[in-house]
Amino acid sequence: MNTIVPSILPKTLKQWLDSHEEFILLDIREAHEVSVSRLSDFNIPMAFCLSRQSEISRDVPVIIYCRSGARSSATVSALCSKHGFENLFSLEGGITAWAETFEPGMEIA
Numbered sequence: 001m002n003t004i005v006p007s008i009l010p011k012t013l014k015q016w017l018d019s020h021e022e023f024i025l026l027d028i029r030e031a032h033e034v035s036v037s038r039l040s041d042f043n044i045p046m047a048f049c050l051s052r053q054s055e056i057s058r059d060v061p062v063i064i065y066c067r068s069g070a071r072s073s074a075t076v077s078a079l080c081s082k083h084g085f086e087n088l089f090s091l092e093g094g095i096t097a098w099a100e101t102f103e104p105g106m107e108i109a
Helices: 010-018 070-083 094-102
Strands: 024-027 062-065 088-091
Touching: 010 094, 062 070, 062 094, 070 088, 070 094, 088 094
Parallel strands: 024 062, 062 088
Antiparallel strands: none
16 A cells, blocks of 8 residues: 655745745755755754654644655655654655756756
8 A cells, every 4th residue: 555645846845935935955865965065054864863853843844855855755654654743744856956946056966
């Protein structure tokens, strides 16, 4: 049985940023990826998200992103199914889709 993972498009993230919506942006990429480019200073590598889930807010929406959306989708699925999170979203296409849409010159590792 496939589970539908809540997701958000880069254009919706941009709208939330522009309208100052209350949310948290969590980067789950590895340190070498984050050192090249990032959208947020909040970073918990995917391998540690389940063990550090207490650091992830349950009070406001959390948009989780990676390079392409695959890791963030898996992380959202795991946190929702194993830990009961309800306010998580995966950024569709990850930071790559963000860069293609809004920052074409952004370097991605």
